[in-house]
């Protein structure tokens with residue numbers, strides 16, 4: 001609980017105290033996610049009457065970004081806890097190295113971060129830290145993070161990230177020799193305190209695109225030093241997380257790796273070349289930008305079905321708090337199967353699971369945009385090329401129901417038997433690299449990679465409207 005003083009705004013306070021609040025729209029009063037609970041009454045304003053339920057308003061839930069300076073001191077606390085966010089980490093055994101000691105690998109996602117510690121000579125995981133990216137406060141996607149860097153300065157976002165990682169390093173039981181880091185290009189730039197703005201504007205380039213190695217002493221406040229290694233992105237929109245995914249999976253000919261997170265990245269190994277592309281699919285697949293969207297936390301709806309009426313399951317069977325990405329896919333597929341939602345995305349009225357938990361027409365449209373970005377990117381990447389195997393990667397994909405994805409027209413029906421859920425390949429790759437340090441393999445992947453820029457591919461735009469339809473693909 002924190003005290004907000006008279007004259008301060010709630011938004012300034014949650015920023016100052018780095019409260020773990022979802023601020024998906026970056027404080028633009030649109031997403032309705034920055035919920036806090038006030039101890040004491042504040043008059044609700046128009047935005048809150050539109051974006052919150054009556055029950056929430058009655059229970060003193062308010063939106064942090066919509067109020068001006070307070071005319072009295074007030075205590076506030078988080079309305080939703082994100083502490084139990086389910087982040088997929090990888091349990092696979094890795095290949096041993098021939099040094100003594102410990103290393104760590106860290107995958108910095110736009111939404112979530114996982115830091116794993118391994119003993120080098122046994123390749124066994126000995127410790128792991130999972131947490132929400134503290135920069136979530138500055139917006140849900142990479143574009144809003146770039147904007148935040150332009151407005152507040154990259155140092156502010158860098159410090160916020162480093163402070164959180166430093167806390168984990170202080171808690172760590174083992175002294176590490178090195179920390180290897182991967183992520184999308186915006187995240188790795190911010191980690192290195194480098195300006196990411198060139199990634200957001202044409203011709204979309206990284207300021208830093210080489211392998212970086214430096215000492216931890218100028219970065220973290222710890223009683224010992226270690227080496228930090230930051231892996232390079234393949235291009236502005238294909239980060240070192242996908243490089244490490246390729247490194248981990250070792251694709252064979254005509255095998256496809258799809259990594260779905262806030263961005264959708266995909267790579268096909270064909271004729272001795274890694275053909276790579278990335279679609280900014282938006283956060284809808286992770287519950288972002290949706291009226292009742294939330295992360296995969298306790299109480300999030302993760303499955304919906306029809307049995308005379310809509311039924312649902314929540315994570316850990318807790319009281320419903322919102323809907324996560326899996327829940328939306330399941331819900332939309334169910335509505336399509338029951339002919340409540342049409343293939344063009346039309347439904348007569350919003351769908352309701354219980355009071356306050358709704359799927360609006362705007363949500364469906366948001367989801368269609370994300371879905372079309374993925375499928376249009378796949379069309380550009382594959383262009384009728386044969387696919388023998390599909391590896392689905394990302395914190396998101398562990399519990400997915402493949403048939404729902406096929407029903408929504410995201411994956412082809414012919415892939416049904418070819419899809420394997422491969423966990424967090426970026427994390428597995430970065431930890432394996434931390435252990436083995438085989439830079440030759442990384443350089444080989446870089447050399448053989450060819451990135452397709454969707455902005456310069458007319459087919460992407462030609463397919464985009466058709467791919468908004470929920471039509472199964474053979």
Ligand code: FES
Nearest residue numbers: 027031032034065
């Ligand atoms: S409504 Fe406050 S951050 Fe979106």
